[in-house]
Amino acid sequence: MKFSTTAHYIAPADLTVAVNAAIALERPLLVKGEPGTGKTELARQVAQSLGMQMVEWSIKSTTRAQQGLYDYDAVSRLRDSQLGDPRVEDVSNYIRKGKLWQAFESDERVVLLIDEIDKADIEFPNDLLQELDKMEFHVYETGEMVRAKHRPVIIITSNNEKELPDAFLRRCFFHYIRFPDEAVMRQIVDVHFPQIKERLLATALTQFYEIRDTQGLKKKPSTSEVLDWLKLLLAEDLTPEDLKRDGVNALPKLHGALLKNEQDVSLFERLAFMARGQR
Template identity: 60%
Template sequence: MRDIPPMSTFNKFFGTEKYIASESLRNAVNVAIALGRPLLVKGEPGTGKTLLAHSIAKALGKRLIVWNIKSTTKAKDGLYVYDTVQRLNDSRFGDRDISDIKQYIRLGKLGEAFVSDEQVVLLIDEIDKADLEFPNDLLNELDEMSFYIHETGETIKAKHRPIVIITSNSEKELPDAFLRRCIFHYIEFPDREMMEEIVRVHFPGIEENLLKEALKKFYRLRKIESLKKKPSTSELLDWIQVLLASGVSHHRLKSELVFPGVLLKNEADLAQLRGSEVL
């Protein structure tokens, strides 16, 4: 069995001034750090999945490495890339010694995290965008914290186990073998009380009545089941910023949903609001 140090020996995550984390989310982060396992975070868009890694890095004073996953991303891309094109060009046009293959090896984001002299936070963002084999192809590397470079015969081992945060928008189901190796947390959409706290962090001088009316309109919108895309936290913050910059009063907001295009990003959703009681 692995020896697991008590959690009291770790720097604990409590959130930051700009990132309000629930107790359950804080606990999930700290458990993942203590166990040295990746934290898989799900939740609807706008709940702060990606920002969580930024917040952890800031709170713990660690460097953040971001690996943005695309539909074409392969697991090996995060380990290393052998630049055969550059080597070919050097052999044809350059005067460099091309026998040393190491100079043509470029470490990927995971490789960069492994060779760091200090522990880093590694964000693997939107893992479900890649193909189904992508998570399985990372199992060994995330378990053993090492990988082998075939071209040079070198094994890269992590100097310090990175704090790995993985986000998913549930576009694809992730393999069971991968899930077993992760700590999982679903970020629930903030309730009104927590959302009020989030808004006050970003806009500490906001007038009480304007905040109450803005939240009232916002949560009314989110209750409309037929909306294709419900407004998220980030859209609420953008909307409130526009309200403040435009000098909109809470009286006007009470009778009119101003600047709806900041909250809703779909033509059908905007059309549906015309004549709605939310307005």
């Protein structure tokens, strides 16, 4: 069982090694990297490459670890008991299975994605240590023990918004997805836009990396954003000449696909103003 680059996802060699190492070690793969570098998509492609179903648990700031196991709706049970509903005799009617439970009870091995774990409270990762280690948990309301039929392939993503606990990190295989260089980016673009003309691609990528390297940029454009930008360039049938920038207009064409806040737009406007002043 080996993961490799798929028809829709270019996985650098070091990322492929990391995925396969985590599978061999039967440890969660913790993936970090800039937003938009394909961390979430990696899990989908691993599932596709290995022929597995995927269970996705998207973490929010309000998510609790317990929700990944199950939720017990005591309020609904109390209300039903007041109404004389016979369902109250079976407490399991008020338990909703979480994503870990769904992954554990699957008859086939699945890929479990825990997406953006750093959004949750700092204690959230530690609260999952035992369940991810032992692949089991206890349901107190029913007294049953839920054990994984098959150990899932676990992929955990983080945007590095906050530090994760050391005890949690020790149990993971770690990989940082570096931002693609131009050679890898060309392979990625070829997957999505195989018919793009070489001159347009060369001009666009040169400009894209120049924008990323601009000092003072608050949010660097990501892989997903350059793909959106290229899609717009093709839709508008723009030429390499159309993309040329000068001191009068430092903003790239269709810059809304690349620059996602007013500070960065203002930065390029100031650069244009300074260039005009030096003429």
